[in-house]
Amino acid sequence: MKNKNYVPHAWESVNCPFCGSNNSFVYERFGNELQYNNLKCKICGVVYFSPRPKYDGKFLEDAYAKYNDFNHITYEYSDRLTKNWDKEISETLSFIKSPNSVLDVGACMGDYLFSAKKYFKHCYGVEVSEKMASFVENKLNLKVFRDNFTSLTFDEKFSCYSS
Numbered sequence: 001m002k003n004k005n006y007v008p009h010a011w012e013s014v015n016c017p018f019c020g021s022n023n024s025f026v027y028e029r030f031g032n033e034l035q036y037n038n039l040k041c042k043i044c045g046v047v048y049f050s051p052r053p054k055y056d057g058k059f060l061e062d063a064y065a066k067y068n069d070f071n072h073i074t075y076e077y078s079d080r081l082t083k084n085w086d087k088e089i090s091e092t093l094s095f096i097k098s099p100n101s102v103l104d105v106g107a108c109m110g111d112y113l114f115s116a117k118k119y120f121k122h123c124y125g126v127e128v129s130e131k132m133a134s135f136v137e138n139k140l141n142l143k144v145f146r147d148n149f150t151s152l153t154f155d156e157k158f159s160c161y162s163s
Contacts, residue, residue, distance in 0.1 A: 008053035008054065008059060008062075009054075009058050009059075009062075010053070010054035010056070010058075010059075011051040011052065011053060011054060012051060012052060012053075012054045012055075013050050013051040014048070014050045014051070014052060014150070016039075016041035016043065016044060016046055016048060017046070017048055017149060017150050018041070018044055018046045019041060019043050019044040019046070021041050021042070021043040021044070023041065023042045023043055024039040024040055024041050024042055024048075024050075025039065025040055025042065026038075026039060026040075027039055027040035027047050036049065037049070037050060037051070055128055055148050060128060060129060063129075081111050081115075082114065082115050085111060085112055085114075085115035085116070086115050086118075089115055089116060089119050090119075092160060093119060096159050096160055098159060099119055099120050099121075099159050099160065100120065100121050100122060100159045101120055101121060101122035101123070101124065101156060101157075101158050101159050101160075102116050102119075102120045102122070102123050102124070102158060102159060102160040102161070102162060103124050103125070103126065103154075103158045103160070103161050103162070104116065104123070104124070104125045104126070104161075104162045104163070105125075105126045105149045105161065105162065105163040106126065106127065106128075106149075106163050107125030107126060107127040107132070107133065107136050107144055108127065108132060108136075109132065109135065109136065110125065110135070110136035110139060110140050110142070112162050113125055113136065113140055113142055114140060116162070117140070117142070120159065120160070122156075123140075123142050124142065124143050124144070124145065124158075125142060125143070125144040125145070126144070126145045126147065126149050126152065127144050127145070127146060128146070128147065128148055130146055133145075133146045149163075
């Protein structure tokens, strides 16, 4: 897969992950050939990816292939990355009355959560990759839920969602 664009083996169309509506419009197209869509929900305004790769074992194997051996990763959170997230989080905080908790959907290596720890009392991630979720939990000492976001339910209300 080196130097090749990832092409999912299967796709699935989804409704708005927050309100469940199927009433949306194409907000933007992206990708090398503009082959992907971000849709904007006409009901709640959330922007989401659909159709999206089908999240199954094959997707996880392909999408996370380069992270196969987490035992040898010496990943460090760089100042450059932190500054970018700090700027984005600062802008987001101007819309939040009480920055109590944040949920990062697709936590990946935990870059966003690393910066968010400075601003929110409670930080959580969602990650479909078991290895990546464990990496973030061990590196940042934060709770990362291991599942597809749409399959999870939460008792806690979040001040902010990131993806």
